[in-house]
Amino acid sequence: MFQILVSDSMSSEGLKPLLESPLVNVVQKKVDEAANELHIFDALLVRSATKVTNELMKKMPNLKIIGRAGVGVDNIDINAATKNGVVVINSPDGNTISTAEHTFAMMSALMRYIPQAYVTVKSNEWNRGAFVGTELYGKTLGIIGFGRIGTELAKRAQAFGMDVIVYDPFLTEERAHEIGVRNHTLDELLTAADIITVHTPLTKDTKGLLGKYNIGKTKKGVYLINCARGGIIDEDALVHYLENGHVKGAALDVFVVEPPVNNKLLKFSNLIATPHLGASTKEAQLNVAAQVSEQVLRFLEGKPVASSINLPTLSKEVFQKIQPFYQLAKKMGNLSSQFMKIPVKEISIQYEGSVAELETSFITKSVLAGFLEPRVDTTVNEVNAGLITKERGITFSEKISSNTSGYENCLAVKVTGNKHVFEIKGTYIPNYGERIIGINDFNIDFYPAGHLLYIHHCDKPGVIGRVGQILGNHEVNIATMQVGRKEKGGEAIMMLAVDHSLDEKVLHDLKACDDISAVKTFDL
Numbered sequence: 336m337f338q339i340l341v342s343d344s345m346s347s348e349g350l351k352p353l354l355e356s357p358l359v360n361v362v363q364k365k366v367d368e369a370a371n372e373l374h375i376f377d378a379l380l381v382r383s384a385t386k387v388t389n390e391l392m393k394k395m396p397n398l399k400i401i402g403r404a405g406v407g408v409d410n411i412d413i414n415a416a417t418k419n420g421v422v423v424i425n426s427p428d429g430n431t432i433s434t435a436e437h438t439f440a441m442m443s444a445l446m447r448y449i450p451q452a453y454v455t456v457k458s459n460e461w462n463r464g465a466f467v468g469t470e471l472y473g474k475t476l477g478i479i480g481f482g483r484i485g486t487e488l489a490k491r492a493q494a495f496g497m498d499v500i501v502y503d504p505f506l507t508e509e510r511a512h513e514i515g516v517r518n519h520t521l522d523e524l525l526t527a528a529d530i531i532t533v534h535t536p537l538t539k540d541t542k543g544l545l546g547k548y549n550i551g552k553t554k555k556g557v558y559l560i561n562c563a564r565g566g567i568i569d570e571d572a573l574v575h576y577l578e579n580g581h582v583k584g585a586a587l588d589v590f591v592v593e594p595p596v597n598n599k600l601l602k603f604s605n606l607i608a609t610p611h612l613g614a615s616t617k618e619a620q621l622n623v624a625a626q627v628s629e630q631v632l633r634f635l636e637g638k639p640v641a642s643s644i645n646l647p648t649l650s651k652e653v654f655q656k657i658q659p660f661y662q663l664a665k666k667m668g669n670l671s672s673q674f675m676k677i678p679v680k681e682i683s684i685q686y687e688g689s690v691a692e693l694e695t696s697f698i699t700k701s702v703l704a705g706f707l708e709p710r711v712d713t714t715v716n717e718v719n720a721g722l723i724t725k726e727r728g729i730t731f732s733e734k735i736s737s738n739t740s741g742y743e744n745c746l747a748v749k750v751t752g753n754k755h756v757f758e759i760k761g762t763y764i765p766n767y768g769e770r771i772i773g774i775n776d777f778n779i780d781f782y783p784a785g786h787l788l789y790i791h792h793c794d795k796p797g798v799i800g801r802v803g804q805i806l807g808n809h810e811v812n813i814a815t816m817q818v819g820r821k822e823k824g825g826e827a828i829m830m831l832a833v834d835h836s837l838d839e840k841v842l843h844d845l846k847a848c849d850d851i852s853a854v855k856t857f858d859l
């Protein structure tokens with residue numbers, strides 16, 4: 336019999352598939368309370384409160400699967416789970432509506448002082464003059480991050496007569512049009528919105544996205560809302576702008592540290608807060624617990640699972656043959672995504688030479704997973720990448736070609752946006768490794784790993800020297816450097832591997848060079 340630990344509070348009705356199965360025994364206890372029996376469990380079911388660390392997994396040698404009854408898996412060490420051979424699944428859409436509704440409730444409460452007024456009435460005060468609010472009707476709502484929750488929120492705001500504008504660098508025009516919203520630049524949104532709400536995952540790009548600089552660009556009297564993840568709105572910056580009155584009010588469901596003990600934000604009467612309640616409805620909890628229970632049961636019965644976040648479902652033998660290409664493909668997808676930080680409509684992958692004889696659909700999923708990784712909240716892998724790509728309105732295809740570009744095997748990825756196309760080619764050479772051999776029409780040859788610096792420049796004497804000089808001035812050591820050009824004196828590119836991540840100052844100096852037209856950095 337399989338042993339299952341449910342360590343956060345979950346809907347008993349949702350857990351029914353497990354509670355009624357003769358195959359499993361369910362124990363509902365916090366991890367701390369189960370400290371002496373952790374070694375017996377085959378599955379662990381959590382929400383956001385339980386922190387599933389590598390240390391915890393080490394204490395659970397029987398653990399095979401972690402089920403997250405919700406969306407965000409930032410409380411689970413996915414890399415450690417993968418390393419420990421533990422499958423992680425979640426329920427990506429079970430709480431979308433509840434969180435959108437909660438955000439809407441927060442917005443209404445914020446603009447009409449409902450929490451503040453409630454407290455006074457309960458204390459026998461009747462001070463109507465102190466709580467004159469603002470209508471939502473006719474106001475501009477800026478939604479940053481237009482995925483599942485952002486989309487549902489937009490529909491509700493439109494029904495209230497609000498003008499909805501969005502910023503999501505990965506949103507296609509078609510999808511925005513379908514929902515009847517306009518996708519803007521971040522700056523446009525910041526300057527136009529009366530209320531701004533964030534619905535992105537917490538990533539290195541979104542951490543502090545609304546920080547001192549960006550909040551400074553908003554209208555005086557703006558309202559800010561965060562029902563996504565603590566830290567997307569920088570907490571110190573919010574304190575600053577609440578103090579000087581630039582931000583008229585803020586609503587937070589999430590905090591950098593939860594619970595937010597001694598958090599300076601809590602002293603502001605125009606900041607309203609809830610204790611991470613976005614998904615706390617009967618319906619959402621039933622949905623997420625039921626989805627996760629069914630998937631966990633399927634997995635323990637040896638059946639394939641749908642929303643697996645980390646592990647491939649290939650036999651060990653097939654996986655070994657594919658592995659070098661799988662890693663290369665993921666890096667090529669990731670580089671394409673970072674080169675094309677704009678909405679994308681189509682991704683096509685071409686297989687040439689010996690790689691075409693392998694299970695290419697799996698490698699394709701690996702390209703997609705690498706591509707999506709910088710753009711979505713949940714960790715994507717070969718299992719869920721196809722589904723998520725389609726959900727984002729991006730089509731993908733694969734093609735086998737007899738042309739081998741002169742290599743024993745070659746993988747070509749083409750990413751098409753509205754106005755731009757990006758192409759990258761790679762190969763795997765046994766005993767030598769992965770190589771990127773082409774970017775757009777340029778031939779090049781570099782190892783896709785570590786801290787990379789890409790420069791698009793003019794093929795003129797002295798440019799390479801100037802790059803070396805600038806990097807030297809900033810104490811940046813160059814490990815390798817490859818240059819590619821189409822013709823003498825024309826456009827050229829260089830790809831450098833450097834010893835550490837580059838800061839804004841280095842990039843600024845490089846961009847200031849006359850003969851350099853683009854500079855990008857990548858950490859792979």
Ligand SMILES: NC(=O)C1=CN([C@@H]2O[C@H](COP(=O)(O)OP(=O)(O)OC[C@H]3O[C@@H](n4cnc5c(N)ncnc54)[C@H](O)[C@@H]3O)[C@@H](O)[C@H]2O)C=CC1
Nearest residue numbers: 407480481482483484505534535536562563613614710712
């Ligand atoms: N408060 C709560 O109880 C709940 C919070 N959440 C959180 O809400 C957030 C959104 O969830 P979903 O809509 O389900 O996720 P989603 O993955 O469907 O949507 C996220 C969107 O953010 C966009 N995005 C990514 N990077 C961006 C960037 N740098 N700038 C602007 N947009 C960017 C993506 O393109 C995507 O459209 C997540 O952080 C999730 O953990 C989700 C459920 C409950």
Ligand SMILES: O=C(O)C(=O)COP(=O)(O)O
Nearest residue numbers: 382383384405406407614
């Ligand atoms: O699903 C999510 O990402 C959430 O933030 C919900 O968290 P919870 O399950 O309510 O602890």
